[in-house]
Amino acid sequence: MIKIAPSILSANFSKLAEEIIDVENGGADYIHIDVMDGHFVPNITIGPLIVEAVRPITSLPLDVHLMIENPDQYIPAFAKAGADYISVHVEACPHLHRTIQLIKSFGVKAGVVLNPATSLQSILHIIDDIDLVLLMTVNPGFGGQAFIKSVLPKIQEISGLVKERNLSIEIEVDGGVNEETAKLCISAGANVLVAGSAVYNQTDRKKAISLIRGCSK
């Protein structure tokens, strides 16, 4: 079962509630929220206040992707704001195991994110502790970038590991996912596809979501 997580980064923020309801009605499985701090990545976006405002708008799980330095400082605020998943970049976590325990202490599902250049080796020690692995298929910071195909073997590698060890970890991909690149990600073993521009740049979001999921309409 392939899940689609539209990223609101590409939504029209002047009517955010409508934009979220539109993708929920269109069959989205999660709402992906990109949090950027202007330090870990060269862009600034959303804070806990927006997560809190979005929470009552939808019954879908809120999938919060933290692209920030020192995530431990802000995890409590995002958890209290209503995040269902909080994912942190391994590149921003010198004490990754502690950070994952902090996320889970709030009853929130814990994810780890790897930049395209980061190898799976960096998360092997915490593989039994996490709910989700997010593999970036662009360099984080902006929507609308081109998919980096060289990440595909890493998706296959984590997928093989998850099967071999019979783990219940979701494998999410993020960046440049569209109707075509989605097929490559699904074949490699991903089961959650984040899509920002490929959903929100279309007027018919239901059709866009179906096409990314691999349905014919």
Ligand SMILES: O=C(CO)[C@@H](O)[C@H](O)COP(=O)(O)O
């Ligand atoms: O985390 C990020 C970017 O850093 C993403 O979630 C983007 O928002 C995805 O946008 P598209 O590449 O699908 O347009």
Ligand SMILES: [Fe+2]
């Ligand atoms: Fe993201």
